[in-house]
Amino acid sequence: xxxxxxxxxxxxxxxxxxxxxxxxxxxxxxxxxxxxxxxxxxxxxxxxxxxxxxxxxxxxxxxxxxxxxxxxxxxxxxxxxxxxxxxxxxxxxxxxxxxxxxxxxxxxxxxxxxxxxxxxxxxxxxxxxxxxxxxxxxxxxxxxxxxxxxxxxxxxxxxxxxxxxxxxxxxxxxxxxxxxxxxxxxxxxxxxxxxxxxxxxxxxxxxxxxxxxxxxxxxxxxxxxxxxxxxxxxxxxxxxxxxxxxxxxxxxxxxxxxxxxxxxxxxxxxxxxxxxxxxxxxxxxxxxxxxxxxxxxxxxxxxxxxxxxxxxxxxxxxxxxxxxxxxxxxxxxxxxxxxxxxxxxxxxxxxxxxx
Ligand SMILES: *Cc1c(COP(=O)(O)O)cnc(C)c1O
Numbered sequence: 001x002x003x004x005x006x007x008x009x010x011x012x013x014x015x016x017x018x019x020x021x022x023x024x025x026x027x028x029x030x031x032x033x034x035x036x037x038x039x040x041x042x043x044x045x046x047x048x049x050x051x052x053x054x055x056x057x058x059x060x061x062x063x064x065x066x067x068x069x070x071x072x073x074x075x076x077x078x079x080x081x082x083x084x085x086x087x088x089x090x091x092x093x094x095x096x097x098x099x100x101x102x103x104x105x106x107x108x109x110x111x112x113x114x115x116x117x118x119x120x121x122x123x124x125x126x127x128x129x130x131x132x133x134x135x136x137x138x139x140x141x142x143x144x145x146x147x148x149x150x151x152x153x154x155x156x157x158x159x160x161x162x163x164x165x166x167x168x169x170x171x172x173x174x175x176x177x178x179x180x181x182x183x184x185x186x187x188x189x190x191x192x193x194x195x196x197x198x199x200x201x202x203x204x205x206x207x208x209x210x211x212x213x214x215x216x217x218x219x220x221x222x223x224x225x226x227x228x229x230x231x232x233x234x235x236x237x238x239x240x241x242x243x244x245x246x247x248x249x250x251x252x253x254x255x256x257x258x259x260x261x262x263x264x265x266x267x268x269x270x271x272x273x274x275x276x277x278x279x280x281x282x283x284x285x286x287x288x289x290x291x292x293x294x295x296x297x298x299x300x301x302x303x304x305x306x307x308x309x310x311x312x313x314x315x316x317x318x319x320x321x322x323x324x325x326x327x328x329x330x331x332x333x334x335x336x337x338x339x340x341x342x343x344x345x346x347x348x349x350x351x352x353x354x355x
Contacts, residue, residue: 008120009067013194016246018320019263022070023318023319023339025331026320026321026332026341028331029214030211030217031214031215035254036260038260038327042253043254047249050245054245056180056241056247057243059079061250063247063248066255070255071196077225078225079223081221082222083209083220083222087222087234091150094177096116096119097149098120100149101122102116102124102143102149102152103148103196104151104153105125105127109158109159109185112153113125134153140175148176151326152181153183155192157327161301162294166194179203179205183207183209184207186297187214188214188271189296189298193206198225199227206225209221209223210251213265219251220243221251271335271338272298278342280346285346289305291303303327314345319341321341
């Protein structure tokens, strides 16, 4: 019998997000705001005029221009991808040879490790400090000692919700002999981006996504930003028509609405602040049961010995969050969703969760 499955894929299982219908979804860090009617109308107009029988623009020129204009950067430095997830895969495939070393952290975004394994790169996971902060000196040391070719991490971090300040990221980039892929998926919620200075480095690629702050997870649109030499290489290695025409049209329409986007971010940040305050209150009432981390993102990260039971209790009541070992990750939702998760959590901590 022919065995098509090799060792690197034999034990893999398909990605399995929480399925089923839960009235309240706070598990995937999406925006809780639906796209506004005004933008929706423009998106409809844009796609009604598409030449559906033609391949899309391979370089998504209008979309990258709209993205660049929003951030005040040069569109020549921007490459669009089918979600930043695709770009992570493309960058790893292209910039690493089999067996070369890529440095990531634990805990960080789980897809980094996954793609590294697929291309048979060696993934070195540097543990974070006990308080989940990053020890930059340790990273610099490890990168040199292990002859690491690529360093890949999210800032602010998913899942920890913590951010590494700009000065420390700069120090890391300029102190290593490695390509730094800086995943700024949540940087729209914080103010320490390096987007504007990407030209200053020959070893920096920044990833951004429309899936979180901009509320467009459904259309799959992400961007890589880097100097012209790196950008040329990224464009050369990506598949030609990686971003479909519908996504390009809708993405362009949304990205042009800069004021609406900025307003949405403020709304999400207020919701996050309310959820954070509510969780902090629980922490004060139950100091032995949970610790809430500072949040530079649109979600809250909680350490608790009761993570699994707490998670199950919420799920039984129709609220989906993410459970990761001794931690819960709760995305900020609308007011009533945040109230619901807070009330249920209080019930759980008061002992009504024991069955
Ligand atoms: C959600 C997320 C992504 C994926 O973004 P897509 O553009 O939807 O693929 C990438 N990195 C991090 C850290 C994320 O949390």
